[in-house]
Amino acid sequence: MKTLPPIQYLDQEGQPSQPCPEWCNKPDWLLRCYHYMVLARQFDTKAIALQRTGQLGTYASLLGSEGIDVPVALSMKPSDVLVPYYRNHACQIIRGMPLEEAFLYWGGDERGNSSDQMGEDFPNAVPIATQSLHACGVASAFKIRNQKRAAVTFIGDGGTSKGDFMEALNVAGVWQLPVVFIINNNQWAISIPRQIQSAVAQLADKAVAAGIPGIQVDGNDPIAMHEAINNALNRAHEGKGATLIEAISYRLGDHTTADDATRYRSNDELKAAWERDPIKRLRNFLALQNFWDESKEQALLQETHQLVQEAANKYIEISPQKIDSIFDYLYAEPNNQLIEQKDWAIVKAMQGGSHYEGESS
Amino acid sequence: MKHNVCLLEAVNLALASEMRKDKEVVILGEDVGVNGGVFRATANLRDEFGLKRVMDTPLAETMIAGVSIGMASQGLKPIAEIQFMGFIFPALEQIICHAARLRNRTRGRLSCPLVIRAPFGGGIHAPEHHSESTEALLAHIPGLKVVVPSSPARAYGLLLAAIRDPDPVIFLEPKRIYRSQQQEIEDNANALPIGSCFTLREGSDITLVSWGAMITETLSAAEALADEGVNCEVIDVATISPLDVETILISVRKTGRLVIIHEAPRTGGVGADISAIVAEQALLDLQAPVVRVTGYDTVMPYFRLEKHYLPNSQDIIDAVKQTVEFV
Numbered sequence: 257m258k259t260l261p262p263i264q265y266l267d268q269e270g271q272p273s274q275p276c277p278e279w280c281n282k283p284d285w286l287l288r289c290y291h292y293m294v295l296a297r298q299f300d301t302k303a304i305a306l307q308r309t310g311q312l313g314t315y316a317s318l319l320g321s322e323g324i325d326v327p328v329a330l331s332m333k334p335s336d337v338l339v340p341y342y343r344n345h346a347c348q349i350i351r352g353m354p355l356e357e358a359f360l361y362w363g364g365d366e367r368g369n370s371s372d373q374m375g376e377d378f379p380n381a382v383p384i385a386t387q388s389l390h391a392c393g394v395a396s397a398f399k400i401r402n403q404k405r406a407a408v409t410f411i412g413d414g415g416t417s418k419g420d421f422m423e424a425l426n427v428a429g430v431w432q433l434p435v436v437f438i439i440n441n442n443q444w445a446i447s448i449p450r451q452i453q454s455a456v457a458q459l460a461d462k463a464v465a466a467g468i469p470g471i472q473v474d475g476n477d478p479i480a481m482h483e484a485i486n487n488a489l490n491r492a493h494e495g496k497g498a499t500l501i502e503a504i505s506y507r508l509g510d511h512t513t514a515d516d517a518t519r520y521r522s523n524d525e526l527k528a529a530w531e532r533d534p535i536k537r538l539r540n541f542l543a544l545q546n547f548w549d550e551s552k553e554q555a556l557l558q559e560t561h562q563l564v565q566e567a568a569n570k571y572i573e574i575s576p577q578k579i580d581s582i583f584d585y586l587y588a589e590p591n592n593q594l595i596e597q598k599d600w601a602i603v604k605a606m607q608g609g610s611h612y613e614g615e616s617s
Numbered sequence: 618m619k620h621n622v623c624l625l626e627a628v629n630l631a632l633a634s635e636m637r638k639d640k641e642v643v644i645l646g647e648d649v650g651v652n653g654g655v656f657r658a659t660a661n662l663r664d665e666f667g668l669k670r671v672m673d674t675p676l677a678e679t680m681i682a683g684v685s686i687g688m689a690s691q692g693l694k695p696i697a698e699i700q701f702m703g704f705i706f707p708a709l710e711q712i713i714c715h716a717a718r719l720r721n722r723t724r725g726r727l728s729c730p731l732v733i734r735a736p737f738g739g740g741i742h743a744p745e746h747h748s749e750s751t752e753a754l755l756a757h758i759p760g761l762k763v764v765v766p767s768s769p770a771r772a773y774g775l776l777l778a779a780i781r782d783p784d785p786v787i788f789l790e791p792k793r794i795y796r797s798q799q800q801e802i803e804d805n806a807n808a809l810p811i812g813s814c815f816t817l818r819e820g821s822d823i824t825l826v827s828w829g830a831m832i833t834e835t836l837s838a839a840e841a842l843a844d845e846g847v848n849c850e851v852i853d854v855a856t857i858s859p860l861d862v863e864t865i866l867i868s869v870r871k872t873g874r875l876v877i878i879h880e881a882p883r884t885g886g887v888g889a890d891i892s893a894i895v896a897e898q899a900l901l902d903l904q905a906p907v908v909r910v911t912g913y914d915t916v917m918p919y920f921r922l923e924k925h926y927l928p929n930s931q932d933i934i935d936a937v938k939q940t941v942e943f944v
Contacts, residue, residue: 582721587784
């Protein structure tokens with residue numbers, strides 16, 4: 257098979273490597289994209305700081321995925337459905353998840369998946385690749401009901417080795433489902449590098465076996481990503497079926513805050529990856545187009561920093577759920593065993609009980 | 618309209634009835650379309666309801682479960698068929714990690730109203746992996762309901778309830794009695810309650826608790842014992858999870874004696890749980906130790922030996938006598 261280089265409009269300095277689409281002559285979309293990329297990174301910095309100070313649980317950094325998630329979220333329609341893996345908080349936030357609830361999820365609280373603003377979007381899938389199939393089910397529902405909507409689902413490079421992913425591509429192909437699969441190929445699955453996952457030249461080639469188009473895109477280039485996702489969404493909305501997009505990026509952080517990537521990858525490789533940083537790349541292009549300058553940059557940094565700080569403060573103020581909650585949402589109606597066990601749990605949480613933790617709200 | 622049907626035909630009647638009533642109900646699985654399922658549980662449904670509502674899938678159980686979850690999150694009511702319960706294992710990650718948790722994980726924002734049907738149990742001389750009874754694995758999972766019918770009427774009524782249930786239901790069909798008994802049932806779209814035992818025979822001397830194909834053996838044992846003057850109360854558990862503890866306890870408090878019969882392996886079986894509940898809540902009402910009549914803790918043998926594995930009515934009679942004669 258002929259292997260083409262990833263689709264790219266901006267080189268790593270932010271210079272056009274081929275003529276950009278016409279919409280790039282207007283600042284609107286590009287500035288929105290940049291705003292959210294910076295916001296996402298501010299969120300990430302704060303989340304890591306909260307984790308390091310014991311105020312957040314194990315957290316999966318989004319660092320290096322901004323050039324993928326932000327264009328995807330901005331390209332999707334509100335009526336489309338996002339079926340994320342666990343590194344799509346940038347996408348989730350743009351689609352309506354309140355910032356404080358993004359913290360809440362990583363703070364170990366199910367209410368981080370519950371807000372009405374998330375619409376019909378799926379919560380994070382922690383078991384690898386399982387979400388690919390949920391997206392196919394959502395897309396099947398759209399197709400059965402003749403709705404002009406699409407499901408968009410993400411996966412990491414490691415996840416593409418799992419059967420669920422291949423089963424999902426396969427059914428999406430044979431049922432011609434309105435689904436877009438996006439691989440965030442950030443080169444690392446914890447400590448396992450991309451070349452140990454698969455002998456295939458491009459992960460996008462896995463689409464061939466399913467009879468759907470697969471393309472490789474520079475995931476650090478928001479313009480290329482916007483073009484790719486728009487084309488894929490149009491195909492889905494027009495009933496032409498599924499697309500697989502392999503977005504080439506680099507995991508600039510550790511796998512999670514429980515990981516230490518210095519154990520298995522070189523500092524030189526990481527330094528080289530920072531040269532391809534999607535935020536720097538878009539900023540350079542914006543400056544080149546005269547859409548951006550240092551004062552705007554400072555104002556944006558301050559604005560996003562403040563948004564994130566306020567959200568973090570709100571998050572910290574949110575009291576834990578009452579213990580009742582673990583029983584209340586398991587079924588539409590709790591069974592007798594759950595009603596009885598809930599009473600035990602409530603009594604144990606009361607003053608004098610074995611699990612009393614002081615008065616909460 | 619009354620129909621004289623076997624359990625398998627009752628399943629088909631219930632599926633058709635609910636699909637006519639509720640356009641959100643869809644069926645998917647291997648061979649469920651043109652072929653009507655390898656047992657014919659979905660026979661003729663493709664003709665009546667079309668390709669979009671009766672979907673033949675690629676041969677991939679994980680996919681069947683995962684796609685059903687996505688459909689259910691959109692408010693469809695998928696009924697997925699796993700061709701044999703021995704092939705449900707690839708789908709378990711989807712069932713356990715997602716179907717059972719979607720409501721809880723999102724605090725009710727999304728839910729998962731799906732049914733997974735699977736024929737289960739031994740006794741039909743099938744190849745390896747076609748005869749196991751693994752209901753206890755699923756009963757252990759919070760967020761699922763596990764239902765096992767043991768007659769045509771209960772298959773019809775419980776399947777309707779399973780489809781209408783707002784949460785995921787695993788519906789296990791005892792294939793050994795798929796065609797062995799006919800029963801007249803009214804196709805009236807009336808559901809039976811999930812989470813309730815059915816007392817099939819009243820008696821004062823001893824309580825027999827069972828489910829699925831073992832109900833047939835249990836009823837025939839009770840019949841034989843009645844001739845010898847032992848009056849057995851026979852309870853069909855019907856819903857393995859959540860268990861209707863009350864009906865069992867009331868009966869045991871009356872009879873003071875309990876034998877639990879299941880085809881599944883003994884250790885960690887649902888019988889152990891019922892026994893524990895009785896020990897916790899009705900120990901002083903017991904006049905004899907609880908006895909379990911079960912399959913062995915072995916792999917289900919190939920079919921030349923399967924009769925040795927499966928409990929039969931004589932095993933039940935022996936256990937009852939041992940219990941009744943205990944002093």
